[in-house]
Amino acid sequence: AQTVTQSQPEMSVQEAETVTLSCTYDTSENNYYLFWYKQPPSRQMILVIRQEAYKQQNATENRFSVNFQKAAKSFSLKISDSQLGDTAMYFCAFMKPFWGNTPLVFGKGTRLSVIA
Template structure:
């Protein structure tokens, strides 16, 4: 079974600085998708960024980018120019491609605090 591990339960960053959240996963598949979700306090979980395993280029969405290392099975999230609104729980998730209706597999999350 696939597993997703987020080894940092909590992280903090100064406003305007850069922070990297770690995620590793375990799979024997070669074709899959990876996601980072953000859950602000008392607000809805939203998708931040996604990556297809067969694409070597790292995904980027404005201040959010990933470092996807397929061989190492690592999928870290980098947040640049951190803002107070980035404070949230962040979940890494995995889904095998062509897996029908298989649900996402989530990590346990990293709580990010942003210090003004």
């Protein structure tokens, strides 16, 4: 079974600084999808960034970028120029390309606090 590990339960960063959240996963699949979701105090789950495993290029979305290391099964999220609104839980998630009974597997999350 696939597993997703987020080794940092909590992190903090000063406003305008850069922070990196780590995520590793375990799979025997060659093609799959990886996601970072953000969950602010409002509880709403919001997609931050998505990566397809067959694409070598790291995905970027404005201030958010990933470092995807397929061989190492690592998928870290870098947040540049951190803003107070980035304060949230961040979840890394893995999806197999074919349906099984766990099409999307989440890590336990990293609580990020951005400090003014």
